[in-house]
Amino acid sequence: MDDRYGRDVLSKPQRAKPRVPEVAAETDLVVEDAATGFCGAIVGLEKSYSGDLVRLEDRHGRSRVFVMHPAAFLIDGRPVTLVKPRGRGPQAPTRTASGSRVAPKTRARTARASRILVEGVHDATLIERVWGDDLRAEGVVVESLDGLDNLEQALAEFAPAPHRRAGVLVDHLVAGSKEAKLTADVGEHVLVCGHPYIDVWEAVKPASVGIDAWPRVPMGTDWKTGVCRQLGWGDPRDGWRRVLAGVRDYRDLETDLLRSVEELLDFVTAAAGDR
Numbered sequence: 033m034d035d036r037y038g039r040d041v042l043s044k045p046q047r048a049k050p051r052v053p054e055v056a057a058e059t060d061l062v063v064e065d066a067a068t069g070f071c072g073a074i075v076g077l078e079k080s081y082s083g084d085l086v087r088l089e090d091r092h093g094r095s096r097v098f099v100m101h102p103a104a105f106l107i108d109g110r111p112v113t114l115v116k117p118r119g120r121g122p123q124a125p126t127r128t129a130s131g132s133r134v135a136p137k138t139r140a141r142t143a144r145a146s147r148i149l150v151e152g153v154h155d156a157t158l159i160e161r162v163w164g165d166d167l168r169a170e171g172v173v174v175e176s177l178d179g180l181d182n183l184e185q186a187l188a189e190f191a192p193a194p195h196r197r198a199g200v201l202v203d204h205l206v207a208g209s210k211e212a213k214l215t216a217d218v219g220e221h222v223l224v225c226g227h228p229y230i231d232v233w234e235a236v237k238p239a240s241v242g243i244d245a246w247p248r249v250p251m252g253t254d255w256k257t258g259v260c261r262q263l264g265w266g267d268p269r270d271g272w273r274r275v276l277a278g279v280r281d282y283r284d285l286e287t288d289l290l291r292s293v294e295e296l297l298d299f300v301t302a303a304a305g306d307r
Contacts, residue, residue, distance in 0.1 A: 054113045054114075055107065055112045056114075057074050057114040057115065059075065060074065065096075065105060070090065070098075072089045072095070073088065073089055077116060084100045084116065085100065094237065095240060100114045101113075129281035129282060144170070144171045146172065146301070147172070147174070147190065147300065148173070148198075148296050148297070149174075149186060149201070150177065150200075151176070151202065151232075152232075154231075154232055155232045156174050158235075158279060158285075159293060163297070170297070180214050187222060192219065192221035194303065195303055197299060197300050199225070200218065200222060201225060203227065203232055204226070204227075204228065204231075205226025205227065221303075223296060225291075229286070230249075237284055240279060240284035241278035
């Protein structure tokens, strides 16, 4: 008996969906996040409670981190699944977080007499995050002033000299500011460098902490508190955890801060007879 309608369509074998290829997440491979359209070169792999992460950096130097979900990325417009490179052991980094070449391992250098002084704990922690390897290699200690108002007393106790220099990193160092007045006459063997941002948080690139720009905080409001309120970050302690988590290396910081810290490092390591 003829079948007017042919074979039962439900009996036809189902075609398997095309398999999304797996691609090793090699450094400098350019991929696009399918969900957001962010396109950049792979600059590193990380771990989190969400799983394996990949950090991409676009042509403007902005970086973002993405979870390596299946088929979450595009190469030349085609979906791919990024996977960890296989068949190789972990490679030792060739650059420090500050961008310096990694020096051969040696015993820790005895601390120099010279010091770098910063306004607060957050400044010191960010410097350690990015320049920690350089500081240990050069034997440079970073100390917090707990406020720039304490600078005069700290310098008097430190007694700068040709073999014992003091470098001072200052937030919001702009003409006419309180900070500019407090550092106008620091004496010999002291170098003051700074950046124009109200707080060192603002020297972290907005894209690195997942925002478009740092909010404007009204005069009279504590800056950190105002920022956290506008961004929904909780209190400043919660906000600081977000900021610090967004800083992986020098590429997450603004040029003004990078330039100032590098200049201070050069200054304190060039002190005559410093051991």
